[in-house]
Amino acid sequence: MREAFEVRATDTAGRIGELDVPRAGLTVETPAFMPVVNPHVQTISPARLEREFGAEILITNGYILRKSEELRETVLKEGLHDFLDFSGVIMTDSGSFQLAEYGDIDTSTPEILDFQHRIGADIGTPIDIPTPPNVSHATTERDLEATQDRIAAAEVADVGEMLVNAPIQGSTHLDLRERAARHADGTDLDCFPIGAVVPLMNDYRFAEMVEVVAAAKRGLGADCPVHLFGAGHPMVFALAVALGCDLFDSAAYALYARDERYLTVRGTERLADIEYFPCECPICVEHTPDGLREMTDEDRHRALAEHNLYVSFGELRRIKGAIASGDLLELVESRARGHPAMLAGYRALLDHSTELERSDPASKGTFFYLSGESARRPEVRRHHDRLARLVPEGKVLLTEGGTNEQYDESWRVVPPFGPFPRALSETYPLNAEVPVPERSDRAAYEAAAIGTARLVEANPDTEFTLAHRGWPDEALRRVPPSVTITNLDETVADRS
Numbered sequence: 001m002r003e004a005f006e007v008r009a010t011d012t013a014g015r016i017g018e019l020d021v022p023r024a025g026l027t028v029e030t031p032a033f034m035p036v037v038n039p040h041v042q043t044i045s046p047a048r049l050e051r052e053f054g055a056e057i058l059i060t061n062g063y064i065l066r067k068s069e070e071l072r073e074t075v076l077k078e079g080l081h082d083f084l085d086f087s088g089v090i091m092t093d094s095g096s097f098q099l100a101e102y103g104d105i106d107t108s109t110p111e112i113l114d115f116q117h118r119i120g121a122d123i124g125t126p127i128d129i130p131t132p133p134n135v136s137h138a139t140t141e142r143d144l145e146a147t148q149d150r151i152a153a154a155e156v157a158d159v160g161e162m163l164v165n166a167p168i169q170g171s172t173h174l175d176l177r178e179r180a181a182r183h184a185d186g187t188d189l190d191c192f193p194i195g196a197v198v199p200l201m202n203d204y205r206f207a208e209m210v211e212v213v214a215a216a217k218r219g220l221g222a223d224c225p226v227h228l229f230g231a232g233h234p235m236v237f238a239l240a241v242a243l244g245c246d247l248f249d250s251a252a253y254a255l256y257a258r259d260e261r262y263l264t265v266r267g268t269e270r271l272a273d274i275e276y277f278p279c280e281c282p283i284c285v286e287h288t289p290d291g292l293r294e295m296t297d298e299d300r301h302r303a304l305a306e307h308n309l310y311v312s313f314g315e316l317r318r319i320k321g322a323i324a325s326g327d328l329l330e331l332v333e334s335r336a337r338g339h340p341a342m343l344a345g346y347r348a349l350l351d352h353s354t355e356l357e358r359s360d361p362a363s364k365g366t367f368f369y370l371s372g373e374s375a376r377r378p379e380v381r382r383h384h385d386r387l388a389r390l391v392p393e394g395k396v397l398l399t400e401g402g403t404n405e406q407y408d409e410s411w412r413v414v415p416p417f418g419p420f421p422r423a424l425s426e427t428y429p430l431n432a433e434v435p436v437p438e439r440s441d442r443a444a445y446e447a448a449a450i451g452t453a454r455l456v457e458a459n460p461d462t463e464f465t466l467a468h469r470g471w472p473d474e475a476l477r478r479v480p481p482s483v484t485i486t487n488l489d490e491t492v493a494d495r496s
C-alpha cells in the first residue's frame with residue numbers, strides 16, 4: 001500500500017482523498033486544482049492564489065528556474081517557498097515540455113531531481129518523454145522505454161522526503177498506456193501524472209481522452225493518486241474525476257486570459273462575444289463585459305485570469321460536494337449536455353460501466369434519470385447482475401401497475417432498472433426519480449427489458465407475466481418468448 005494517499009469517499013470511480021506531503025508537512029485534499037505559476041510571468045501572485053482562491057498546492061517549472069542564471073541563484077538561496085511566497089505544497093515540473101517543444105534540453109533526470117530537491121520542492125518530476133496522440137506504436141514504445149529508464153533513475157535518486165512523480169505516457173495506444181501505468185505502479189514512486197493528453201483536450205477529443213485515462217487507470221492500483229497532466233479546463237473536471245483523476249494543473253487560466261478568453265464549465269467564450277457575464281464571481285459581479293474591454297491589457301488579462309480561477313476552483317468544490325452526496329454522475333451528465341464532444345466523452349465513460357461499478361458505492365442519495373445515457377449507469381448494470389441471482393417462486397407477475405392476488409408474487413417494474421421485489425422500493429437506486437411512464441425513453445425501456453430477461457433466464461422453471469405500460473416493440477423484443485406479456489394501457493382502454 002502507498003501510504004501517502006488515502007481515499008475517504010467514492011462515487012463512480014471519483015474519490016475524495018488525502019495526499020500526505022511529508023516534506024511540506026501538509027495534507028492536500030483531492031481532487032485538487034494546482035495553478036501553474038510561471039517563474040517569469042506571475043499573472044496572479046502565489047500569495048494571492050493561496051489567500052484569495054484557497055490554493056493548497058501549485059506547480060511551477062523546475063527546469064525554467066534552473067536554466068535562468070538569475071532565478072537559479074535566488075531560488076537556491078531563498079528556497080522555493082520563500083521565493084514564491086507560498087506556504088502550501090509546491091510541485092515542480094522537469095522540462096519535459098521544453099524537451100518536447102525544442103527537441104533537446106541540457107539536463108538529466110538525476111540532475112534535475114537533485115535541483116528540485118535542493119530548492120525545496122515538495123513533489124518532483126523526472127524528465128519523461130511526452131508522446132503526442134496518434135504517433136506510431138513503434139515510436140511510442142521507444143519513447144516509453146526512455147521514460148521508464150528515467151523513472152528507474154528517479155527511483156534511486158536521493159531526494160529525502162520529496163515525493164516523486166512517475167509519469168504515464170503511451171500516446172493514444174491503450175495497450176501502451178496500460179503497460180506504462182502498470183510499470184509506474186510497480187515502482188516505489190508516489191504520484192502518477194497521465195501525460196500528453198492536452199492535445200486531445202484542445203481538440204475536444206474527449207471520448208479518446210476517456211479511453212486513454214481508463215487504460216491508465218486499469219494499470220494503476222486504487223492507492224495511486226492520479227494527476228491529469230495539463231488538464232486545466234473546468235469543463236473536463238467532472239468527467240475526469242468520475243474516471244478517477246485526483247489532481248489537475250492549469251496554465252489555462254492565465255494563457256486563455258491573455259488570449260481574451262473566458263472559461264466556463266460548459267466551454268470557452270471570447271470576451272468580445274459576451275454581452276452578460278454568466279457567473280457570480282467577484283470579477284463578474286463588479287464588472288460588465290464592456291467595462292472589462294475598456295481596461296488596460298494588463299488589468300483585463302488579470303481580471304480574466306481571476307474569473308478563470310474562480311470558475312476552476314468553484315467547479316472542483318462542486319465536484320467534491322457531488323461525491324460527498326453521491327450524485328457525481330448527475331453532475332457529469334449535466335456537463336455533458338453543454339457540448340456534443342462532452343456528451344461523446346460521457347458516453348465513452350459509460351462504456352466502462354463494469355470497471356466504474358467496482359468503486360461505486362452501493363448506496364447513495366437518489367438516482368436521477370436525466371436522459372437515455374442514465375440507462376447505462378453502473379447502478380443499472382449492478383441491479384441487472386443482481387436480478388440474475390434472485391429466485392422468485394411460482395407464478396410471478398412483473399408489473400408497472402398494482403399487485404394482483406392471482407399470482408404468487410407480484411414485483412414492481414421500473415425502467416431503466418426492470419423488475420424488483422416490492423420490499424426493495426425504498427432502497428438505492430430503486431427509489432430513483434424517473435420520468436413519468438409516458439415520458440420515458442427507449443433506452444430506459446430497453447434497459448428494463450434487459451433486466452427482465454436476466455431474471456427470466458436465471459429462473460427457467462418459473463412462470464412470468466410482464467404487465468407494462470406501452471413499451472416500444474424494440475424493448476419488448478428483448479423479453480424472452482416464454483414470458484406472457486400484457487399492455488396495461490391497452491387493457492384500460494378496452495374497458496372504457
Ligand SMILES: [Zn+2]
Nearest residue numbers: 279281284307
Ligand atoms: Zn466570473
